[in-house]
Amino acid sequence: MAEAKQLRSFVEVPAGSHFPIQNLPFGVFRRRGASASPPRPAVAIGDFALDLAAVADAGLFDGPVLSGSQCFHQETLNVFLGMGRLAWKEARATLQKILSADEPVLRDNEDLRKKCLVPMSDIEMLLPMKVGAYTDFFCSVHHARNCGFIFRGPQTPVNPNWFHLPVGYNGRASSVVVSGTDIIRPRGQGHPAANSRPYFGPSQKLDFELEMAAVVGPGNQLGKPIDINDAEEHIFGLVLMNDWSARDIQAWETIPLGPFLGKSFGTTISPWIVTLDALKPFTCEAPKQEPEPLPYLAERNHINYDISLEVRFCPYYILVTNFYRYWTVTQQLAHHTVNGCNMSPGDIFATGTLSGPEPESLGCLLELTWNGQKEIQVGNSTRKFLEDGDEVILTGCCKGEGYSIGFGACTGKVLPALP
Amino acid sequence: MAEAKQLRSFVEVPAGSHFPIQNLPFGVFRRRGASASPPRPAVAIGDFALDLAAVADAGLFDGPVLSGSQCFHQETLNVFLGMGRLAWKEARATLQKILSADEPVLRDNEDLRKKCLVPMSDIEMLLPMKVGAYTDFFCSVHHARNCGFIFRGPQTPVNPNWFHLPVGYNGRASSVVVSGTDIIRPRGQGHPAANSRPYFGPSQKLDFELEMAAVVGPGNQLGKPIDINDAEEHIFGLVLMNDWSARDIQAWETIPLGPFLGKSFGTTISPWIVTLDALKPFTCEAPKQEPEPLPYLAERNHINYDISLEVRFCPYYILVTNFYRYWTVTQQLAHHTVNGCNMSPGDIFATGTLSGPEPESLGCLLELTWNGQKEIQVGNSTRKFLEDGDEVILTGCCKGEGYSIGFGACTGKVLPALP
Numbered sequence A, B: 001m002a003e004a005k006q007l008r009s010f011v012e013v014p015a016g017s018h019f020p021i022q023n024l025p026f027g028v029f030r031r032r033g034a035s036a037s038p039p040r041p042a043v044a045i046g047d048f049a050l051d052l053a054a055v056a057d058a059g060l061f062d063g064p065v066l067s068g069s070q071c072f073h074q075e076t077l078n079v080f081l082g083m084g085r086l087a088w089k090e091a092r093a094t095l096q097k098i099l100s101a102d103e104p105v106l107r108d109n110e111d112l113r114k115k116c117l118v119p120m121s122d123i124e125m126l127l128p129m130k131v132g133a134y135t136d137f138f139c140s141v142h143h144a145r146n147c148g149f150i151f152r153g154p155q156t157p158v159n160p161n162w163f164h165l166p167v168g169y170n171g172r173a174s175s176v177v178v179s180g181t182d183i184i185r186p187r188g189q190g191h192p193a194a195n196s197r198p199y200f201g202p203s204q205k206l207d208f209e210l211e212m213a214a215v216v217g218p219g220n221q222l223g224k225p226i227d228i229n230d231a232e233e234h235i236f237g238l239v240l241m242n243d244w245s246a247r248d249i250q251a252w253e254t255i256p257l258g259p260f261l262g263k264s265f266g267t268t269i270s271p272w273i274v275t276l277d278a279l280k281p282f283t284c285e286a287p288k289q290e291p292e293p294l295p296y297l298a299e300r301n302h303i304n305y306d307i308s309l310e311v312r313f314c315p316y317y318i319l320v321t322n323f324y325r326y327w328t329v330t331q332q333l334a335h336h337t338v339n340g341c342n343m344s345p346g347d348i349f350a351t352g353t354l355s356g357p358e359p360e361s362l363g364c365l366l367e368l369t370w371n372g373q374k375e376i377q378v379g380n381s382t383r384k385f386l387e388d389g390d391e392v393i394l395t396g397c398c399k400g401e402g403y404s405i406g407f408g409a410c411t412g413k414v415l416p417a418l419p
């Protein structure tokens, strides 16, 4: 970490920025307005996006894997994601070099700098990849315990399978949207009152879920599971995720096949993918697992990442938590493919709601208000569930010595339901 | 139907063929061997595939929508699916005309005929479209009742929500494969025996599920539901589907978020999409629904299709059923999008297991053997669940006056699990 601390860019990085030279998260942007351009891959540095197609055109990707590659002349990151860790490491090394304070190639070439460094105020961020598949897991024991308590009572809040496998389900990939996209309150059915028909109308229990999602790299062929100790090679990085949930729709539809329309109206991810390489200084021990996981889930390198997470309803803090999970991302991926299921570049799989042990570290309103049985204070107002106009802002950050590795923000505003 | 009966092609169609001129299902093929070609769209006619790129190159698509279109110069049908019913109707009318016995343009042009009509023995069929999303429903009341009985007992075999909405869940699109693809027996966890760890190994309860799936056309934008009375415009046609299921993996993982790895190791669809237009003569009244569906599910044209379905373990018949569903495909689509969920061309949604009311019309081994409690006879052998080497063959057919509209076959063979 001494090295990481000393790295410095010639691009000015404001104090507290999420995007110092140590981070360099990948995304896809488009210039706004008159100079509107097709979508292009970039990394974030301070308040700028570094245009990777422009960097490639200048011949600066001169390593053995990326020189001559068209991977950054694409409208998404999928091709680059599919190239794997050798390409990712080479890209990161090249970019840290050309952005460093000591390196003249960009620093001293004003024309090239103007081509490559685009102020964030001039761009909009797009989905960084085509999301072919989206899986949601259920990896926080605090969340699992609270949900079980709320819906099934105190006898067996956590199901017997939970400590043996990362419980997950298929989400809807088509409605994954990028931060900043408005979310229309969904309509749907809810439990009937006694002797009546089911409720139909705008969801009355709209919720957020604070999650993170892993972005898949090369992936695997159908029928060829990914070994647990190889799983890290298939994970490019992490994003913040808000898994918007309509609790009333979900509760009524979910028996016996799981969540469906209560979740598929929108799932928001942050635009910058923070790489596992950038997160390396922030690894920490993952929770000890008891009972011992089955061999296909037992990993040599059982780690977690120390990521502080926050949710605000602009501008009020609602909760503060961490990247609390019982199951690691590598265990999730090994489990996901153990039956032969194939994963492709750009697929995402999420952690599930990242609730912590404290009352103020619960990752959704379902838990914070105990399914609407109590209210939480939000500034001068209160909430049981989300109201129209609410803007939910997720942020995440790792604090290093003298710098932070951040995820930016994952935001979305609730619009009224259709008439 | 008088007209349909009289339609006749100059291409010889063997008696009992699934593919007379009245059908013309769409698929994607590739020539085998030395003359291997890139994938191309086609319709089936007798024992031939009619190459639609070759038809387009000959200038025979001369209607207002398709003339000059590149929709058949594609490796999948997604572009054509996205063009909607006007394009579909025009393609069907053009193809029925140029294939009819009275029309000389192809009939009397040997060169062109050789370019356009490819013997099925010379081709392999591919997935007809890129499947962006796959949803599975649970629309047969017989299947719902039997599953409820087997897993929860006789008190309330059908859940209270079942008669109010088409219950469904997100499947895994990446593992949807075309008929003929081998299925590797999945490995996974099963319920622990008393006081032991969970079982891990090859699934011991591998099953098939006889289903059909609808193929989505234009679809909708996020936040804009498809109206029930407009839903038919968004459904191109139907395919047979085998939703392979590992009952032991499914049973252990499914609480509380639904089926996941017990289903995601492979789902087989038949290669030829039979259009709703071809199925029109075989519409019949859909079951009366009680209680009356909510307004968003109440449709002016509440119809089903009379499709005979069979499953064989080559060469033995296992079951014979029909397209039994309580919920129609249009109701499924209206429900799927009522919350704003977006559908895209090539998405599929399946009926769920199509069990009928008779003991010999149950659509999976789970029901036929009552979860392995009894055996069924298969030739000189018996089965509780699938054994390695078993080849499961689904077929479907509508019998008209003097012709049949068939779906071909949906086949898959079980290979042993990985060591």
Ligand SMILES: [Ca+2]
Pocket: A136, A209, A211, A243, A352, A353
């Ligand atoms: Ca979730």
Ligand SMILES: [Ca+2]
Pocket: B136, B209, B211, B243, B352, B353
């Ligand atoms: Ca099924």
Ligand SMILES: [Mg+2]
Pocket: A242, A243, A244, A245, A263, A264, A265, A266, A267, A268
């Ligand atoms: Mg969601």
Ligand SMILES: [Mg+2]
Pocket: B242, B243, B244, B245, B263, B264, B265, B266, B267, B268
């Ligand atoms: Mg399946």
Ligand code: NI
Pocket: B001, B002, B003, B005, B401
């Ligand atoms: Ni007739």
